[in-house]
Amino acid sequence: MKHCMLAILLSLAALSRAAPAAEYSIQAIRFADSPGDPVSSMVMGAPKGETIDSVYVFWLIRGQDRNVLFDSGFHRDRWFELWTVKDYLRPDEAVRLAGVQPEEVTDVIISHVHWDHMGGIDLFPNATVWIQREEFRYYTGDAWQPGVDHSGVDPDDVEELVRINIEGRLRLVDGDDREIIPGIRAYTGARHTFASQYLRVDVDPPIILASDNVYLYRNLAEHAASATFSESDHAANVAAQRRMADLVEVLTGDMVYILFRTHS
Numbered sequence: 163m164k165h166c167m168l169a170i171l172l173s174l175a176a177l178s179r180a181a182p183a184a185e186y187s188i189q190a191i192r193f194a195d196s197p198g199d200p201v202s203s204m205v206m207g208a209p210k211g212e213t214i215d216s217v218y219v220f221w222l223i224r225g226q227d228r229n230v231l232f233d234s235g236f237h238r239d240r241w242f243e244l245w246t247v248k249d250y251l252r253p254d255e256a257v258r259l260a261g262v263q264p265e266e267v268t269d270v271i272i273s274h275v276h277w278d279h280m281g282g283i284d285l286f287p288n289a290t291v292w293i294q295r296e297e298f299r300y301y302t303g304d305a306w307q308p309g310v311d312h313s314g315v316d317p318d319d320v321e322e323l324v325r326i327n328i329e330g331r332l333r334l335v336d337g338d339d340r341e342i343i344p345g346i347r348a349y350t351g352a353r354h355t356f357a358s359q360y361l362r363v364d365v366d367p368p369i370i371l372a373s374d375n376v377y378l379y380r381n382l383a384e385h386a387a388s389a390t391f392s393e394s395d396h397a398a399n400v401a402a403q404r405r406m407a408d409l410v411e412v413l414t415g416d417m418v419y420i421l422f423r424t425h426s
Contacts, residue, residue, distance in 0.1 A: 236281030273373035274358035296357035
């Protein structure tokens with residue numbers, strides 16, 4: 163499961179009013195490269211044999227009194243053996259280079275539980291961790307029953323998630339369209355995993371951070387699903403992509419920004 167970050171700018175017809183902007187800045191934190199990823203694992207229906215060089219990235223959202231990460235990267239040794247990882251920098255060191263000490267990270271919002279998104283939650287010891295309630299329930303329970311597929315999920319990450327819950331630093335997000343931090347709302351519906359989520363950050367203009375719910379601009383241009391929890395979820399993923407654009411259009415009317423990264 164590998165990552166690429168792209169920023170897409172789509173023009174839309176102007177509406178009459180815009181939402182007030184929150185005082186946030188958003189920065190992509192690139193912490194490794196991932197060469198030669200198959201496009202067919204990112205864009206359903208793409209030709210076999212087509213590849214793309216992508217990157218591993220998560221997001222730093224800085225506010226007046228908060229340093230929020232959307233996802234946390236990874237650092238466990240087993241994944242370096244299973245995937246091609248180049249030019250790696252551990253996520254806490256990457257955040258430090260961006261000017262934020264790991265201890266100063268106030269929140270980590272997890273888009274989904276795959277190893278390359280949740281694998282760094284133990285590197286930010288003071289952060290409150292946010293995850294969808296159903297994602298937490300499924301991957302700390304049903305996913306580990308005999309015969310159930312939990313590929314891409316690291317058991318050590320799950321244990322860490324439970325430990326953080328015991329410490330009182332875990333917050334469970336109850337479904338769709340929830341403001342979890344002022345100016346930051348969580349949305350569900352793309353089904354990359356059992357209950358993955360994406361974010362809207364109310365800056366000016368608002369930003370959608372889609373994570374692996376959208377891999378490439380090509381997903382949007384071709385109305386093609388990214389990888390989903392099951393094949394039957396492909397249509398729901400495409401519908402979620404349309405909704406991402408609509409969510410921003412309602413607020414600003416003139417521009418849509420969708421920031422995302424790929425995951426194969």
